[in-house]
Amino acid sequence: MSRRRAWSLPRPLHPGAWWIWALGLATAASRTTNPLLLILVVVVAGVVVSARRGDAPWSTGFRAYLMMGLLVIAIRVGFRMLLDGQHGTHVLFTLPHLPLPEAVRGIQIGGPVSAEGLLAALYDGMRLAALLICVGAANVLANPKRLLKSMPGALHEVGVALTVALTFAPQLVESGKRVHRARRLRGEQKRRLRLVEQVLIPVMTDALDRSLALAAAMDSRGYGRVGLVARRTRVLTGLLVLVGLLGLCVGSYGLLDTTAPRPLGLPILAIGLASAGAGFLLGGRRVQRTRYRPDPWRIPEWCVSASGVAVAAVLFVTASIDPDALNPSLQPLQWPALPVVPALGILLGLLPAWVAPPVRSSRPAPSRPPATAAADHGRHPPAARQNEIHPPSPDAPSPDARPLAAQTAPPPVATPR
């Protein structure tokens, strides 16, 4: 097998690469209000998502992000129309004006709505929506939990806490639904106060029960083993990381705020980085833990993240050279033109649709002939034969469902080939 084919074998891409790519696209989107470029960004994200998403639960939400984007635009335009529509000369229509007391003179509700105002709101809404959709694309393409797993060893505990929280939210929604349904069985009183009592209390007790069960399970499975590390080392690690993070915060503030005294900037940032780094190193050494199948960072990961960075870079450069192309003029009104260089730059973001390895399906390969499967099962000792011969697709109502005959029929017999 050639080298090129070896790295393009189906596997999940490193989640970090997807996030760099998506943040690159998002940064690009934040640089422009040109609707054509923004549409291009969303199309690029959409194409890559449809080409490279898996069939896991977190991969199905892209449509929801698109809807959310539309909602953002609608809200933005709606409010602009209502509150601040009258900038510009091309008045499209006039909303009934709501007179307000003199004290709030700055605010105006209703009144004339101009094309310029509407378009400005639309462009702004589109930019926000594009940002949201880019982040959504990252969420859909990369399992957020795998990203947490890639955190440095010293932050393992934090990572697990976040993972558990991520699992917890959908479970909470589920038990809320269940209890709400059960409420109808008791006749569903109209009094609102009861709602809190009837839904909130059972859901909370359920959640508490579940977290206790999870804590017990995690404890039994070795979570938080400290092994043979001295207490002093642990305290030192915690201290280093804490000081480091504080330094990072203060340092970046100093760097970004131009009025802050100079030494608050780079020096503090450097100290913070060093301290956090030392903490992580020390912590990583003390951690008596290993990682199962860590996501490798290979050529596709480099390509995917590079394409994201490239998109951002092209837009940054054009923004400083030719800002008018990225922000179409509203005064006077004119059709936005599609600037060639930024458009080509955004198209670079399409690269992952080809360079990222295809995802492995979580469903078993359908091409496997049943006869082979039966023979495989027949080779197992009798105890193993009870198992599914045709694992159903995960979205079936009961993954365990088999024809009744399969339950009663004798186990498949090994056929020599």
Add this chain to the structure above:
Amino acid sequence: MISFEHVTVRYDEAAEPILRDVHLTIDEGELALVVGTTGSGKSTLLRAINGLVPHFTGGHLQGRVVVGGRATAENLPRELADVVGVVSQDPLSGFVTDVVEDELAYSMEQVAVAPDIMRKRVEETLDLLSIAELRARPMRTLSGGQQQRVAIAAALTGHPRVLVLDEPTSALDPTGAEEVLAAITRLVHDLGVTVVIAEHRLERVVQYADLVLHVRSDGSVDTGDPATILAGADVAPPVIQLGRLCGWTPLPLSVRDARRQAAALRGQLATLTPPALTPDAAPNAVALRARNVVVRYGDVTAVREVSVDLHPGEVVALMGRNGSGKSSLLWALQGAGTRAAGSVDVAGTDPGRATPAAARALVGLVPQTAADLLYLSTVEGECRQADLDAGLAPGSTRALLDDLVPGIDGGQHPRDLSEGQRLSLALVVQLSASPSIVLLDEPTRGLDYGAKDHLAQVLRGLADDGRTVVVATHDVEFVAAAAERVVVMAEGEVVADGPTAEVVIASPTFAPQVARILFPEPWLTVPQVAAALAHARATAP
């Protein structure tokens, strides 16, 4: 492998110790079965093995528990993770990750197994429990039996020498339970893992056990080989009850053993007819008429054109695999669940179109987690609220509760009740609206034999009052004792509907133990046989 030296456990708020002077040893490679009534301390015993009691749960443990040479007093549960693997009752609540393969690796990551060994062990374990096809599947899409096997696999990858399982088959249909038990026995026989398992449904596991630990209600524990201990235990599966009734020695533990000894009994019973559960009460009256009921969730059809008539005064068991549409059908019949098509008619009204309060007066449903119905902080409060909702005289619901289960303290929190008591409270709350039809979804989960017998009596009593009772359940023994009609569902359709004896006797999955032992004679339960034998003895000269 595991030794308890004079262990006494007392929880802080309890007056009496839950385990009293437990002294026992479980050797390497044994399958030990922990039996006892609900609340007798089975779970405490299991959790003491890896130190969750008292490190995690609190309470006071006196004495010494040693596992694989390490005492739980000096080792926290997490430090014992490489010796003891624990599988909890509800595996889903114990999963840390969301994909099967990662879950299997989790324990090993914690105990720092080298990556290449980890990779190898995951593959081996996937094969060992035959879940290789599930490796990339998210947990939530697995069926109950698959989840349980994944949980066992996840506990096994760390190569613990002891595996502790708390009611591994309680939520599973008969086939799913078989899968899990087959996997467990394979571990014991092929790998020499020491397994400690607590289970209410003894009929499923007792024949595999090498050792039985019987936790008595006073907290003392008897240990011995299964036949000896179960001869005198307060919980016994039907096969043992039948053995005790007929005085068979040695006491049979499996259907196979019992069949060998039952030849004489079969001959004797061939001349007798089993008593029918109820004389048919007006078979033509229809309490509920459902026609072509369809339930869909998105593009999944859960119930597919089901038509069924329910008659007053009958107890109907609704059986079928996990996910065959039983719950969906019950919810659709009650009207609280969705119904895409079809009609339901109770005394001329469609409960799906009625207001929730009116639907409740027609059809009462006790959901799978009965606690969802209860939200007040005392039993008394729940009863009062039920009176208020149904417009009854104060105290009526409480009186009904005392009829069903006497002696529940009204000031108790519903969550502190035993499983059976909580179920009764939920049932009584639903009965307060005096529906003519009562539906119960999986009521036998977590009930011991005594509680199940009691529930069967209660349901029969409701039917005798002219109500219709429908019970969705996996518990074949309960069905044999309580129901006169069985409806079997598969993939959302009704595949069998008829008198219990006709439907279950020939079925390899749904036949109760007594039917298997006495096949081809149509007997279903031990009390039936006992009554017939007593009657024959009395009428004989």
